[in-house]
Amino acid sequence: MLVWERPEPPNRPVPTPLSREGIVRTAIRLADADGLDAVSLRKVAAALDVGPMRLYGYIDTKEELLDLMVDAIYAEVRAAGDDWRETLRSHAESVRRAAHRHEWFADLIGRRPQLGPNALASGEAVAAALKAVDLDAVMPMAAAVNAYVIGAVRREISELRAERATGMDERGWQVSLGPYLERAFATGKYPALETVVRDAAHLDADETFRSGLECLLDGIGKRVG
Known part of the structure; x- marks a missing residue:
């Protein structure tokens, strides 16, 4: 059973109450401060002042923890608009902002499919915006925007x-x-x-990102048309 579906252990108020959400928040705080090298089950347990074995049952592996961290950041991603173009633009810019708030996020997005509830909600908004498009074109179009965003933000974060x-x-x-x-x-x-x-013209990072994104959306627009 995937971590998204697996129930948490019964709450134990002592010596330190735990929850999956609290574990993930702590891991994100460590990653925001010192990068992904600062994240392990042992280091998160130390930050929570509990033994590492207390974390098992909530989270089995570091990979599960990373998946939960990524999905928590997807809760910050918004995709909204009156048409497919506005929605895809909103989604792309929101992912970029999230990556600049949490630089480690850029290292993990695109690594493998994200299937947590927040990532699925983000994908649902994009798919709904493309509902008027030929069904077989929805995934390639969404994938094209995601590939552009991932490449752009990884370059920006690497430069920083x-x-x-x-x-x-x-x-x-x-x-x-x-x-x-x-x-x-x-x-x-x-x-x-x-x-x-x-x-x-020599554009700054914001202008470069938006210019490239508009070129991509223009191409999608021709396909939609």
């Missing part, structure tokens, strides 16, 4: 982590690599790339 690790922001990185690019472009081997780098 690199910035914290090196102390160098995007502007500093550009300055440091500028002389190298000048030498590379001077060879004449990369004329198209040189034009893009020199003359195209």
